[in-house]
Amino acid sequence: MSRLAAWFQERIPVSGEQLRELTNEPVPNHLKKWWFALGGTPAYLFTVQIVTGILLAVYYQPSAATAYESVRYITEEAAFGWFLRSLHKWGATFMIAAVILHQMRVYFTGAYRKPREINWVIGMSLLMTTLMLGFTGYCLVYEQLSYWGAAVGANIAGGVPVVGDFMREMLLGGEGYNPRTLPRFFILHAAVLPGALVLLLIVHIAIIRMQGVTEMRFENEPEGEEKKTFNFFPDHMYTELIVGLALMVILTALSTLVPATLGPKADPLTTPEIIKPEWFFYVAFRWLKLFSATVAIVSTGFIVFTMFAWPWIDDLIRKKTRFADASIWIGIAGALTLIALTLWEALVAH
Numbered sequence: 001m002s003r004l005a006a007w008f009q010e011r012i013p014v015s016g017e018q019l020r021e022l023t024n025e026p027v028p029n030h031l032k033k034w035w036f037a038l039g040g041t042p043a044y045l046f047t048v049q050i051v052t053g054i055l056l057a058v059y060y061q062p063s064a065a066t067a068y069e070s071v072r073y074i075t076e077e078a079a080f081g082w083f084l085r086s087l088h089k090w091g092a093t094f095m096i097a098a099v100i101l102h103q104m105r106v107y108f109t110g111a112y113r114k115p116r117e118i119n120w121v122i123g124m125s126l127l128m129t130t131l132m133l134g135f136t137g138y139c140l141v142y143e144q145l146s147y148w149g150a151a152v153g154a155n156i157a158g159g160v161p162v163v164g165d166f167m168r169e170m171l172l173g174g175e176g177y178n179p180r181t182l183p184r185f186f187i188l189h190a191a192v193l194p195g196a197l198v199l200l201l202i203v204h205i206a207i208i209r210m211q212g213v214t215e216m217r218f219e220n221e222p223e224g225e226e227k228k229t230f231n232f233f234p235d236h237m238y239t240e241l242i243v244g245l246a247l248m249v250i251l252t253a254l255s256t257l258v259p260a261t262l263g264p265k266a267d268p269l270t271t272p273e274i275i276k277p278e279w280f281f282y283v284a285f286r287w288l289k290l291f292s293a294t295v296a297i298v299s300t301g302f303i304v305f306t307m308f309a310w311p312w313i314d315d316l317i318r319k320k321t322r323f324a325d326a327s328i329w330i331g332i333a334g335a336l337t338l339i340a341l342t343l344w345e346a347l348v349a350h
């Protein structure tokens with residue numbers, strides 16, 4: 001052993017053997033296919049968001065008086081500021097899409113069933129945190145749409161029965177948008193929500209390590225044959241590395257070809273003719289337009305609650321009814337509704 005290695009070994013008494021054991025978790029063979037291992041993709045994109053976010057925070061100034069000008073400076077004057085901002089924006093879009101795709105893979109393969117119910121609930125909390133990160137980030141730019149997006153978001157929070165007023169005040173730091181609001185969004189976006197995401201991820205991954213990934217039997221595999229596995233390190237890391245590199249190329253190309261733009265500055269006195277949130281809230285926005293505010297908010301709360309409780313609801317359906325495959329049809333109906341409402345909102349002005 002070299003003297004340097006011995007020096008470290010004396011101070012951090014972890015052997016190479018122990019490290020190998022920790023990283024050599026055998027994973028089922030189907031994880032060689034990227035779409036079964038989609039969980040690693042949002043984790044990678046979250047890292048991209050942290051790095052680009054920290055660099056943006058060097059120039060961003062979180063107050064209503066300075067935010068817009070600082071974003072303009074990042075976009076037009078700071079060296080590679082436009083590129084970092086665009087990477088952060090495209091990274092957010094890809095991260096949200098990757099979380100949704102990962103959740104769909106978990107759902108349609110039934111990987112949320114016993115004993116993984118708690119990890120599904122942790123996953124749902126990861127989804128909510130990721131969406132909140134997207135919402136608060138959108139509000140930071142202080143352009144017309146981010147200002148009015150924040151106002152609409154706060155009104156929706158205010159419409160929640162019983163706790164609505166409290167939630168709106170906590171979000172805005174007062175009755176309406178005021179000088180305390182933007183710093184609040186910034187603290188949520190840059191500290192509270194990423195911190196929560198990291199903690200949730202630690203629990204998510206720890207549970208996956210303890211339980212292992214769900215074993216799957218495919219139609220072409222003979223019954224009774226022992227399941228094939230391969231090592232997490234380095235084999236699975238290669239898959240993640242290739243996906244990471246491919247994503248970096250795509251993100252770089254998109255950031256260069258379709259860079260983040262800057263709309264007109266927020267004007268609290270003029271409501272824009274068309275208010276649109278980011279694409280990932282199109283579905284909720286269209287839902288809101290279809291019903292009265294109370295019906296839309298209460299039904300959304302009910303749908304989110306059902307999603308959290310899905311492993312137990314699914315268990316009841318499978319035990320008490322003859323529709324063992326109901327989850328597949330409910331999932332397909334849910335996914336089609338999501339796509340239809342998103343497209344609808346995307347294609348019409350109002």
Ligand code: HEM
Pocket residue numbers: 036037038039040042043046099102103106111112116119120121122123124125126127130201204208212213214
């Ligand atoms: C930031 C978001 C998330 C990250 C980084 C993440 C990460 C991961 C990773 C790395 C795995 C290992 C297997 C795989 O790659 O598929 C996994 C599995 C799992 N995830 Fe996530 N996840 C996230 C969000 C979610 C969401 C939204 C749900 C569902 C509501 C969820 C539920 C699960 C479950 C139940 C498993 C176990 C799957 C199995 O045993 O086959 N995760 N996650």
